[in-house]
Amino acid sequence: MQFIDLAAQYQHLKTKIDKRIQTVLDHGHYIMGPEVQELESELASYVGVKHAITCANGTDALTLAMMVLGIKEGDAVFCPTFTFFATAEVIAFEGATPVFVDSDKATFNICPVDLEKRIQATIADGKLIPKAVIAVDLFGLPANYPEIQKIAEKYNLKLVEDAAQGFGGEIDGKRAGSFGDIATTSFFPAKPLGCYGDGGAVFTNNDEYAELLKSYRVHGKGKDKYDNVRIGMNSRLDTIQAAILLEKLAEFPTELINRNKTALDYEAQLSSKYKTPQVPAGYVSSWAQYTLIADNRDAEMASYKEQGIPTMIYYGTCMHEQTAFKELGYKVGDFPIAEKLAKSVFSLPMHGYIKTSI
Known part of the structure; x- marks a missing residue:
C-alpha cells in the first residue's frame, strides 16, 4: 500500500499526460510556453478568481505574496506554529518577524481567538508593526476565514491564504485559493493537485497585485525581460509541468x-x-x-x-x-x-x- 500512490494516478492518466508532454517536446517552448497560460486560465476559473499566476514552487508563491504586500524588516506577520517550515521561513526571508499563533483544537488550523490575542500583544509591545496574517489550510481543510477576515479587517492587516494543502477545499461554496487578499498553492507531487516536480501558483482578484506578481517572478521585468524595473526573482513554472497539471486538474x-x-x-x-x-x-x-x-x-x-x-x-x-x-x-x-x-x-x-x- 502506498501512502500517496502517484503511480496509480499516472497509469490512469497515462495516455493523456504522455500526449500533453509530447506536444511540449514537439513545440519546444519549455519555459513559459502556451500550456502555462492555458493552465493559469483554467486555475483561475476553477478557484473562482480573476488572476492565477504560476511560479516555480509553493515557497516561491508565498515569497512572491510577501514581496507584493511589501513585507519588510520591522513588520510582524502572524502565522500558525503548527505548520510546515516554509510558512514562517518566507516571513523571515523578507526580514520581517513571524509571530506564531496556537491551533484550533477541533480543526488543527490557526485559532482565531489566539490570533487576536497575539495581535493585541504585539500592538501593546510596540516593537513590531502588525502587517499581515498567513493562514494555512492544514491537511486539506480551509482555515476559518469568516472569522480570520473579520480580525484582519479590524486591525488593518493583509490576509494571505496558504492553500498548498487546501486546494479543492471549500467554505459555503467558495473555493480554497479565493480567500483573503492573496492566496498561494503548491504543486509539489504529494499535494492534492501535484505535478511531477516543483511548481506553485498565486491567486488574487487584485489587478495591481497580479501585474506585480508577473513582474517579480521574472527578475522584476518591465515591458520585457531585459527591462528590469524592480528587484525580482527567477520563479517560472516549466511548460512540461503545466502540461501535466492541465490533465491532472481535469481529473481533480x-x-x-x-x-x-x-x-x-x-x-x-x-x-x-x-x-x-x-x-x-x-x-x-x-x-x-x-x-x-x-x-x-x-x-x-x-x-x-x-x-x-x-x-x-x-x-x-x-x-x-x-x-x-x-x-x-x-x-x-x-x-x-x-x-x-x-x-x-x-x-x-x-x-x-x-x-x-x-
Whole structure:
C-alpha cells in the first residue's frame, strides 16, 4: 500500500499526460510556453478568481505574496506554529518577524481567538508593526476565514491564504485559493493537485497585485525581460509541468470525490478508536492528509507498519520550537494545543486511488 500512490494516478492518466508532454517536446517552448497560460486560465476559473499566476514552487508563491504586500524588516506577520517550515521561513526571508499563533483544537488550523490575542500583544509591545496574517489550510481543510477576515479587517492587516494543502477545499461554496487578499498553492507531487516536480501558483482578484506578481517572478521585468524595473526573482513554472497539471486538474474533481469517500470510510472504521478529523458544517476538505490523534502514537504507527500500511507525521516540531527561530524567545508551553498535536498526530494513506480499507 502506498501512502500517496502517484503511480496509480499516472497509469490512469497515462495516455493523456504522455500526449500533453509530447506536444511540449514537439513545440519546444519549455519555459513559459502556451500550456502555462492555458493552465493559469483554467486555475483561475476553477478557484473562482480573476488572476492565477504560476511560479516555480509553493515557497516561491508565498515569497512572491510577501514581496507584493511589501513585507519588510520591522513588520510582524502572524502565522500558525503548527505548520510546515516554509510558512514562517518566507516571513523571515523578507526580514520581517513571524509571530506564531496556537491551533484550533477541533480543526488543527490557526485559532482565531489566539490570533487576536497575539495581535493585541504585539500592538501593546510596540516593537513590531502588525502587517499581515498567513493562514494555512492544514491537511486539506480551509482555515476559518469568516472569522480570520473579520480580525484582519479590524486591525488593518493583509490576509494571505496558504492553500498548498487546501486546494479543492471549500467554505459555503467558495473555493480554497479565493480567500483573503492573496492566496498561494503548491504543486509539489504529494499535494492534492501535484505535478511531477516543483511548481506553485498565486491567486488574487487584485489587478495591481497580479501585474506585480508577473513582474517579480521574472527578475522584476518591465515591458520585457531585459527591462528590469524592480528587484525580482527567477520563479517560472516549466511548460512540461503545466502540461501535466492541465490533465491532472481535469481529473481533480473526480479524485476529490474518491478522497472524500475514503475519509468517510476511515471515519466509520476508526472513530471509536481515535480522535478523527471533523469537517465543520459548510466546509469541504480536499483531504491532503487524513490525520488522527493517538495518545500512544509510536505504538499505533508500529502496529500499522506491521500490517504493511505506511504512516507519516505532519508535523512533529512546531515552528516556535525550531532552532532557526530560537532567538524569538518562545518557550515550551506557549502554544499548548499545537504542542500537544505535534506529539500525538499521525496520518494514514490518502489519495484518489485507494482501493483497500484499513
